Amino acid sequence: xxxxxxxxxxxxxxxxxxxxxxxxxxxxxxxxxxxxxxxxxxxxxxxxxxxxxxxxxxxxxxxxxxxxxxxxxxxxxxxxxxxxxxxxxxxxxxxxxxxxxxxxxxxxxxxxxxxxxxxxxxxxxxxxxxx
Amino acid sequence: xxxxxxxxxxxxxxxxxxxxxxxxxxxxxxxxxxxxxxxxxxxxxxxxxxxxxxxxxxxxxxxxxxxxxxxxxxxxxxxxxxxxxxxxxxxxxxxxxxxxxxxxxxxxxxxxxxxxxxxxxxxxxxxxxxxxx
Numbered sequence: 103x104x105x106x107x108x109x110x111x112x113x114x115x116x117x118x119x120x121x122x123x124x125x126x127x128x129x130x131x132x133x134x135x136x137x138x139x140x141x142x143x144x145x146x147x148x149x150x151x152x153x154x155x156x157x158x159x160x161x162x163x164x165x166x167x168x169x170x171x172x173x174x175x176x177x178x179x180x181x182x183x184x185x186x187x188x189x190x191x192x193x194x195x196x197x198x199x200x201x202x203x204x205x206x207x208x209x210x211x212x213x214x215x216x217x218x219x220x221x222x223x224x225x226x227x228x229x230x231x232x233x
Numbered sequence: 234x235x236x237x238x239x240x241x242x243x244x245x246x247x248x249x250x251x252x253x254x255x256x257x258x259x260x261x262x263x264x265x266x267x268x269x270x271x272x273x274x275x276x277x278x279x280x281x282x283x284x285x286x287x288x289x290x291x292x293x294x295x296x297x298x299x300x301x302x303x304x305x306x307x308x309x310x311x312x313x314x315x316x317x318x319x320x321x322x323x324x325x326x327x328x329x330x331x332x333x334x335x336x337x338x339x340x341x342x343x344x345x346x347x348x349x350x351x352x353x354x355x356x357x358x359x360x361x362x363x364x365x366x
Contacts, residue, residue: 104246104247105246108236109237109238110235110236110237111235111236111237111238112237112238112240113238113239113240114239114241115239115240115241116239117239123254126254126265127254127255127256127257127263128257130254130263130265130268131268131270131362132256132263132268134267134362134363136312136313136314147312148310148313148363148364150263150267150268150362151263169256169261170261172256172257172258179316179360180316181314181315181317181331181333182332182333183332183333183334213329213330214349223333223334223336225313225314225316225333226314227314227316227360227362231256231257231258232256232258232260232261232263233256233258233260233261
């Protein structure tokens with residue numbers, strides 16, 4: 103039977119390691135996704151709260167989240183695999199096309215020459231408040 | 234009324250590995266287990282030791298700037314996410330990079346570069362999200 107537990111604080115059975123449930127909700131990742139950005143149509147290989155991946159340009163992707171964030175001021179981190187022995191790939195926010203509550207945008211650049219690059223093993227994690 | 238629950242383990246009823254938590258906006262839920270960080274570490278590249286960590290058994294030093302954290306509890310598959318970074322105060326160029334590859338269920342390979350060359354960096358950090366086995 104499904105059940106619902108309403109509680110403000112969690113502790114272990116010995117009464118130690120107290121944590122407010124607000125930290126459990128607020129501190130948990132609200133979305134994460136792993137995908138191969140080097141293929142023509144990237145799809146999530148595994149994810150939480152990710153509906154799809156949009157390949158918007160070379161090195162640019164959009165993680166379309168299923169359940170919206172409450173605002174666009176959430177935090178995201180990204181990573182991408184070093185690109186075929188070339189210099190680097192760095193994931194970052196897209197300044198020119200800001201995130202929205204349902205679309206989190208990632209772009210990867212070669213650190214050596216700033217050129218946009220598609221990357222394999224692309225990943226993103228989002229922390230913030232759900233709507 | 235304030236409430237306090239003392240418990241050592243949380244398990245879902247319908248599915249043991251799935252507990253819903255109501256989001257901050259009170260309108261949606263998120264999966265507790267899937268949202269939790271499954272591993273993290275802070276280490277010194279100069280001596281290859283973990284200063285502090287969660288779910289890490291050890292750190293393998295594969296050569297200059299190349300490290301493989303070894304997980305205590307394995308991931309369910311190789312499609313988890315890993316993010317890593319280094320202390321900017323110890324880099325010598327504006328071209329720093331952490332490449333993350335060779336995803337395995339029990340480890341992941343991190344390669345730190347500064348100005349194109351692999352380097353051992355102190356205050357190196359990484360964090361993992363995904364599904365535990």
